[in-house]
Amino acid sequence: xxxxxxxxxxxxxxxxxxxxxxxxxxxxxxxxxxxxxxxxxxxxxxxxxxxxxxxxxxxxxxxxxxxxxxxxxxxxxxxxxxxxxxxxxxxxxxxxxxxxxxxxxxxxxxxxxxxxxxxxxxxxxxxxxxxxxxxxxxxxxxxxxxxxxxxxxxxxxxxxxxxxxxxxxxxxxxxxxxxxxxxxxxxxxxxxxxxxxxxxxxxxxxxxxxxxxxxxxxxxxxxxxxxxxxxxxxxxxxxxxxxxxxxxxxxxxxxxxxxxxxxxxxxxxxxxxxxxxxxxxxxxxxxx
Amino acid sequence: xxxxxxxxxxxxxxxxxxxxxxxxxxxxxxxxxxxxxxxxxxxxxxxxxxxxxxxxxxxxxxxxxxxxxxxxxxxxxxxxxxxxxxxxxxxxxxxxxxxxxxxxxxxxxxxxxxxxxxxxxxxxxxxxxxxxxxxxxxxxxxxxxxxxxxxxxxxxxxxxxxxxxxxxxxxxxxxxxxxxxxxxxxxxxxxxxxxxxxxxxxxxxxxxxxxxxxxxxxxxxxxxxxxxxxxxxxxxxxxxxxxxxxxxxxxxxxxxxxxxxxxxxxxxxxxxxxxxxxxxxxxxxxxx
Amino acid sequence: xxxxxxxxxxxxxxxxxxxxxxxxxxxxxxxxxxxxxxxxxxxxxxxxxxxxxxxxxxxxxxxxxxxxxxxxxxxxxxxxxxxxxxxxxxxxxxxxxxxxxxxxxxxxxxxxxxxxxxxxxxxxxxxxxxxxxxxxxxxxxxxxxxxxxxxxxxxxxxxxxxxxxxxxxxxxxxxxxxxxxxxxxxxxxxxxxxxxxxxxxxxxxxxxxxxxxxxxxxxxxxxxxxxxxxxxxxxxxxxxxxxxxxxxxxxxxxxxxxxxxxxxxxxxxxxxxxxxxxxxxxxxxxxx
Numbered sequence: 047x048x049x050x051x052x053x054x055x056x057x058x059x060x061x062x063x064x065x066x067x068x069x070x071x072x073x074x075x076x077x078x079x080x081x082x083x084x085x086x087x088x089x090x091x092x093x094x095x096x097x098x099x100x101x102x103x104x105x106x107x108x109x110x111x112x113x114x115x116x117x118x119x120x121x122x123x124x125x126x127x128x129x130x131x132x133x134x135x136x137x138x139x140x141x142x143x144x145x146x147x148x149x150x151x152x153x154x155x156x157x158x159x160x161x162x163x164x165x166x167x168x169x170x171x172x173x174x175x176x177x178x179x180x181x182x183x184x185x186x187x188x189x190x191x192x193x194x195x196x197x198x199x200x201x202x203x204x205x206x207x208x209x210x211x212x213x214x215x216x217x218x219x220x221x222x223x224x225x226x227x228x229x230x231x232x233x234x235x236x237x238x239x240x241x242x243x244x245x246x247x248x249x250x251x252x253x254x255x256x257x258x259x260x261x262x263x264x265x266x267x268x269x270x271x272x273x274x275x276x277x278x279x280x281x282x283x284x285x286x287x288x289x290x291x292x293x294x295x296x297x298x299x300x301x302x303x304x305x306x307x308x309x310x311x312x313x314x315x316x317x318x319x320x321x322x323x324x325x326x327x328x329x330x331x332x333x334x
Numbered sequence: 335x336x337x338x339x340x341x342x343x344x345x346x347x348x349x350x351x352x353x354x355x356x357x358x359x360x361x362x363x364x365x366x367x368x369x370x371x372x373x374x375x376x377x378x379x380x381x382x383x384x385x386x387x388x389x390x391x392x393x394x395x396x397x398x399x400x401x402x403x404x405x406x407x408x409x410x411x412x413x414x415x416x417x418x419x420x421x422x423x424x425x426x427x428x429x430x431x432x433x434x435x436x437x438x439x440x441x442x443x444x445x446x447x448x449x450x451x452x453x454x455x456x457x458x459x460x461x462x463x464x465x466x467x468x469x470x471x472x473x474x475x476x477x478x479x480x481x482x483x484x485x486x487x488x489x490x491x492x493x494x495x496x497x498x499x500x501x502x503x504x505x506x507x508x509x510x511x512x513x514x515x516x517x518x519x520x521x522x523x524x525x526x527x528x529x530x531x532x533x534x535x536x537x538x539x540x541x542x543x544x545x546x547x548x549x550x551x552x553x554x555x556x557x558x559x560x561x562x563x564x565x566x567x568x569x570x571x572x573x574x575x576x577x578x579x580x581x582x583x584x585x586x587x588x589x590x591x592x593x594x595x596x597x598x599x600x601x602x603x604x605x606x607x608x609x610x611x612x613x614x615x616x617x618x619x620x621x622x
Numbered sequence: 623x624x625x626x627x628x629x630x631x632x633x634x635x636x637x638x639x640x641x642x643x644x645x646x647x648x649x650x651x652x653x654x655x656x657x658x659x660x661x662x663x664x665x666x667x668x669x670x671x672x673x674x675x676x677x678x679x680x681x682x683x684x685x686x687x688x689x690x691x692x693x694x695x696x697x698x699x700x701x702x703x704x705x706x707x708x709x710x711x712x713x714x715x716x717x718x719x720x721x722x723x724x725x726x727x728x729x730x731x732x733x734x735x736x737x738x739x740x741x742x743x744x745x746x747x748x749x750x751x752x753x754x755x756x757x758x759x760x761x762x763x764x765x766x767x768x769x770x771x772x773x774x775x776x777x778x779x780x781x782x783x784x785x786x787x788x789x790x791x792x793x794x795x796x797x798x799x800x801x802x803x804x805x806x807x808x809x810x811x812x813x814x815x816x817x818x819x820x821x822x823x824x825x826x827x828x829x830x831x832x833x834x835x836x837x838x839x840x841x842x843x844x845x846x847x848x849x850x851x852x853x854x855x856x857x858x859x860x861x862x863x864x865x866x867x868x869x870x871x872x873x874x875x876x877x878x879x880x881x882x883x884x885x886x887x888x889x890x891x892x893x894x895x896x897x898x899x900x901x902x903x904x905x906x907x908x909x910x
Binding site for chain 1: 693696699700703705728729730731732733734735736737738740
């Protein structure tokens with residue numbers, strides 16, 4: 047028996063809606079501690095993983111662990127129909143599906159949606175163990191999410207890929223189209239006062255990192271994190287990029303994205319013959 | 335000689351605009367008492383019938399009765415071009431067409447549209463005699479038009495039909511798609527105070543009624559009545575549904591909609607073998 | 623060495639954006655006095671010609687004359703990405719392309735766009751010598767640009783052409799579709815007081831003029847001049863229509879449009895057999 051109660055316009059609703067750019071359905075796992083959801087896009091390039099602790103909900107009851115595959119699209123469409131003051135209840139049984147109930151404050155109007163479970167598209171996907179972020183990621187960027195969204199928009203419709211490069215001095219986002227190229231540079235600025243610090247971009251770098259990422263995934267990612275003020279972007283030369291926002295103490299929203307081709311960062315770049323990888327570029331997948 | 339004068343943004347203009355979802359052209363009949371218009375959609379499922387009494391217009395002059403077939407689409411497009419303070423005049427002769435004239439307050443700018451009459455698509459359609467509503471309709475629902483629009487939106491894009499069922503206790507709207515089903519229930523609530531009464535849904539039922547209706551027609555209907563605060567929905571198991579709004583004393587806007595398959599309401603439903611009508615479901619037409 | 627500095631939302635940016643309806647690329651010529659640009663649409667019907675004097679820019683430096691062909695589309699798309707308080711710099715070299723740089727007030731965020739020059743589509747187009755407007759154009763209309771835009775919208779989607787006719791008494795815009803026709807008449811009104819004069823339409827006519835123009839070009843023209851309060855429309859029976867707005871003392875934005883078929887204006891129109899030109903109607907081009 048799973049029973050959740052929400053308010054209209056809750057973070058839960060907004061996050062589900064924002065994931066629709068990437069995925070239609072998801073695997074849900076509920077326990078007494080919270081509601082977790084994982085979904086991978088059909089091209090196997092990106093994974094959304096989130097944990098909503100039980101405190102996030104108005105009311106949360108989960109007697110036994112529940113695992114189910116749901117249509118996020120149907121769920122979001124149903125949630126959109128709730129009125130501002132409705133009591134929203136989500137119930138699930140073990141076998142058939144989910145029922146969303148919206149009850150008006152006066153209890154004279156009741157809307158009920160029955161949504162069948164969907165067939166799981168059984169991709170086995172492993173999510174990196176995130177116990178020790180610092181040892182996993184070589185560079186961690188913290189920036190206002192509006193700035194992150196801004197970059198994705200600036201890169202525009204003429205480019206497919208973006209190269210993110212982190213050095214001690216700055217973070218650079220580069221993209222090239224047929225007749226134009228674009229660079230956006232965030233310089234480490236030590237002269238900012240306290241109020242400016244809050245909206246500035248910070249980099250915590252242990253090693254230089256450079257990654258090629260697919261711009262369309264960057265966009266769906268930026269849209270998801272636009273729900274929050276700040277975004278944390280974790281970069282590594284060896285494992286997928288992770289963008290994260292924490293929810294309360296134990297909860298989180300994480301977006302993992304496989305890079306296209308990794309670029310080697312070396313001290314002595316000059317004089318080297320260039321790798322002839324351009325022709326074979328492509329997204330790695332979460333199963334690589 | 336027919337000559338009408340309107341203000342920009344008049345009810346007349348808004349109603350014509352809202353009927354465009356259903357019909358492109360209409361049969362107009364003008365007499366000294368008012369302007370009446372009837373139009374049936376091309377699938378013969380729904381009819382809009384309206385009577386604007388002469389008082390609705392700024393000025394109304396009709397020497398002889400006029401009958402003509404006009405393009406509502408062209409007329410609405412022309413009316414959209416009038417400015418806020420223009421004097422809008424509609425004139426018709428017996429033979430060719432209609433002329434709309436918009437004159438600026440200073441009379442220095444004049445816009446004139448000549449619209450040819452269109453060829454009548456000669457569907458003979460009878461409109462039920464509405465002298466005695468109570469004997470014709472078994473259930474009459476009065477609800478805020480915003481609520482009516484809300485239901486149509488909630489039913490969403492995944493469903494084709496809606497089942498409206500009226501009992502003593504409540505009115506239920508149901509719809510089913512491939513992987514989801516939806517119910518919205520309006521309970522008779524006797525505990526509302528006066529101010530709440532005004533925005534509540536009321537049912538006046540002599541017999542239980544249950545009808546299957548086409549959702550796309552429900553939508554065009556809801557859009558038309560969204561121009562008003564309240565809507566009156568008249569249901570019968572034997573004749574088309576009628577949705578009505580009265581204008582001044584004698585005028586009205588009526589939307590008739592043929593049901594798909596009627597569902598039999600019986601006292602002893604249990605134990606009966608179900609009718610195998612599912613395969614033959616379809617809209618009745620106004621000519622059935 | 624060419625180097626310009628702009629503010630976000632400058633007239634320069636807005637004008638470029640508004641020309642996109644007509645043209646994708648343009649020939650630019652820069653000298654110490656200012657920035658001039660000319661572009662012809664692919665059907666050779668209309669030309670945009672503009673001169674921005676150096677005073678229009680925040681900073682303007684041009685050591686030698688520069689001629690180059692640029693993609694307006696790419697340039698506008700890049701300019702859209704600048705932030706409100708960014709310092710926008712446009713630099714060009716002689717050989718490759720243009721670089722746009724946006725620097726944040728704190729200098730910690732820098733965006734750079736490199737845009738390659740485009741291959742010139744070498745239409746040789748002559749622009750009428752405009753030393754003596756009065757001797758070139760038989761009628762000059764001055765009207766609010768909002769009114770000019772209004773006419774183009776009113777003519778709607780059902781018509782391809784518009785006929786502009788100027789007489790001593792009024793200016794008339796006419797258009798005809800299959801089932802409708804439209805006339806908008808601006809009467810010379812001598813009774814207006816001073817404040818009304820400012821927003822009225824004025825005609826300065828030496829000879830009656832009547833021209834057929836392509837409505838889609840009228841629309842792109844109206845959109846461009848919607849950036850300003852007033853528009854000046856210069857008409858002639860022998861040379862392309864010109865619509866103009868002056869910028870500072872020496873600058874201008876001019877839109878030239880070739881007429882379709884010219885209609886002869888004669889004192890004794892009655893009794894004449896009509897020209898059978900209808901079948902051969904078409905846009906003249908700027909090369910005729």
